[in-house]
Amino acid sequence: QEYHVVYHLLVPLKAPQGHSFHLELGTTGEVLSKDSRIRVELECICVREQLEEDMLCFLHHPKEELRRNQPPSLLDTLCTGSYLDTARTIRCFQILVKSAWKALPEQEDNCLTVLPSSCSCKLLLTSTSSIPILIEMLFGVREDDSGAVTSS
Known part of the structure; x- marks a missing residue:
């Protein structure tokens, strides 16, 4: 289906x-190769943990x-x-958007439909x-301090 208004957004994650990409x-x-991946690593936050009492280090605390x-x-x-899963990320984001949409007072006059997609989040x-x-959101991560964002 064609839409008169289409927005494409790149959302940097x-x-x-306690994590790094x-x-x-x-x-x-x-x-931009199709088989590029984003590896997620746990990082030690023991020093920061002392400053923020509610955060435990994923590397150095018992799993239980x-x-x-x-x-x-x-x-x-x-x-x-160990790799960021695009489909899981999209599903999680869709759930958050639907939940936030229900809380908006203006939502009574408008309808939000989450469209199926495996590589982006599409909202109508x-x-x-x-x-x-139509709003299509692609997710990406910052490669370094340069500000460049790469999507998977």
């Missing part, structure tokens, strides 16, 4: 505390204590193995008073 180039050695006292790590929620906004708007 930042690794949460590392881009692994595909077999062609190019950043972590399970009892804080949410799971990114590796447990959005990854397959419709209302009785305006033309449909």
Whole structure:
């Protein structure tokens, strides 16, 4: 289906505390190669942990204590193995968007539909008073301090 208004957004993801992202180039050695992946590593936050009492280090605390006292790590929620899983990330984001949409007072006059997609998050906004708007969001990560964002 064609839409009159289409927005394409690149959403940079930042690794949460205690995690880091590392881009692994595909077999062609190019950043945008289809087989490039984003590896997620746990980082020691023991020094920061002393400053922020509610955060435990994923590397140095027993798994049972972590399970009892804080949410799971990114590796447990959005990854397959040690790699960021695009489909899981999209599903999680879709759930968050739907939940946030229900809390908006204006949502009664507008309809949000999450469209199926395996490589991006597509949202369709419709209302009785305006033309449909398609929003497609691609997720990416910052490679370094340069500000360059790469999507997987």
